[in-house]
Amino acid sequence: xxxxxxxxxxxxxxxxxxxxxxxxxxxxxxxxxxxxxxxxxxxxxxxxxxxxxxxxxxxxxxxxxxxxxxxxxxxxxxxxxxxxxxxxxxxxxxxxxxxxxxxxxxxxxxxxxxxxxxxxxxxxxxxxxxxxxxxxxxxxxxxxxxxxxxxxxxxxxxxxxxxxxxxxxxxxx
Numbered sequence: 523x524x525x526x527x528x529x530x531x532x533x534x535x536x537x538x539x540x541x542x543x544x545x546x547x548x549x550x551x552x553x554x555x556x557x558x559x560x561x562x563x564x565x566x567x568x569x570x571x572x573x574x575x576x577x578x579x580x581x582x583x584x585x586x587x588x589x590x591x592x593x594x595x596x597x598x599x600x601x602x603x604x605x606x607x608x609x610x611x612x613x614x615x616x617x618x619x620x621x622x623x624x625x626x627x628x629x630x631x632x633x634x635x636x637x638x639x640x641x642x643x644x645x646x647x648x649x650x651x652x653x654x655x656x657x658x659x660x661x662x663x664x665x666x667x668x669x670x671x672x673x674x675x676x677x678x679x680x681x682x683x684x685x686x687x688x689x690x691x692x693x694x695x
Contacts, residue, residue: 526639526640526643526644526647527644527647528644528647532597532640533596533597533598534594534595534596534597534603534604534641535594535595535597536592536593536594536644536648537592537593537594537595538582538590538591538592538593539575539579539582539591539592539593539605540579541576541579541580543579543593543602543605544572544575544576544579545572546593546602547575547593547602547605548568548571548572548575549602550602550605550628550630551571551626551628552566552568554628554629554630554631555628558666558667558668563666575591578591578607578609579591587610587655587656588609588610588611589607589608589609589610590606590607590608590648590649590652591605591606591607592605592606592607592645592648593605593606594641594644601630602630603629603630603633603637603641604627604628604629604630604641604642604645605626605628606624606626606627606628606645606648606649607624607625607626607627608622608623608624608625608649608652608661609622609623609625610622610623610653610656610658612662619659619660620658620659620660621658621659621660621661621662622649622652622653622656622658622660622661622662623662623663623664624649624661624662624663624664627642627645627663629641629642639672639676642673642676643676643680646663646676646677646680647680649661649663650680650691650693653693654693654694658693659692659693659694660690660691660692660693661682661690661691661693662688662689662690663677663682663688663689664687664688664689665687666687670687674687674689677689677691
C-alpha cells in the first residue's frame with residue numbers, strides 16, 4: 523500500500539499532537555462528527571473530550587509507547603486536516619495478546635474523497651508502524667459510522683481481518 527505513504531510532496535505534514543492542538547481537534551470533531559453520536563447514542567461533552575485529549579497527550583509526551591495522537595496539518599495554512607488516536611494495553615477476555623486499539627481516526631469531511639482516503643491510509647500506516655516499533659502483537663480498529671464500507675475496505679487492503687465494524691491486524695504478518 524506504499525502508494526499512500528506520506529511524502530514531502532503531500533500538502534500536509536503529520537506531527538505528534540501537543541496541548542496547543544486540542545482546541546482544533548475538538549473543533550474538527552464537533553464540526554464533522556457530532557452527528558455520528560448526537561441524539562442517537564450519547565450526549566457530547568466537549569469539556570470531557572478536552573480533558574481526555576490533554577491527559578493522553580501528556581501521557582504520550584512522557585511515555586511514547588503508551589499511546590499515539592497524530593495530527594495532519596496543511597503545510598501552508600496550518601489548518602488541521604486529520605487526527606488519529608491509538609492506545610495500547612487492551613486485551614480481549616479470551617487472549618493474553620495485547621492489542622493497540624484505535625480511539626479515533628477523523629478527517630475533515632470537506633476535503634476531497636481522494637485526500638480523505640489518503641489521510642486515513644496514512645493513519646493506518648502510522649498505527650501499524652507504531653505497533654511494530656513497540657512490539658504490540660494485535661492492532662484493532664473500529665467504526666461507528668453508518669457509512670463505513672470504504673473505511674473497512676481500506677483496512678482490508680492493509681491486511682486487516684474485517685468482521686463487521688471491527689478490523690484486526692496481526693502485527694508482523
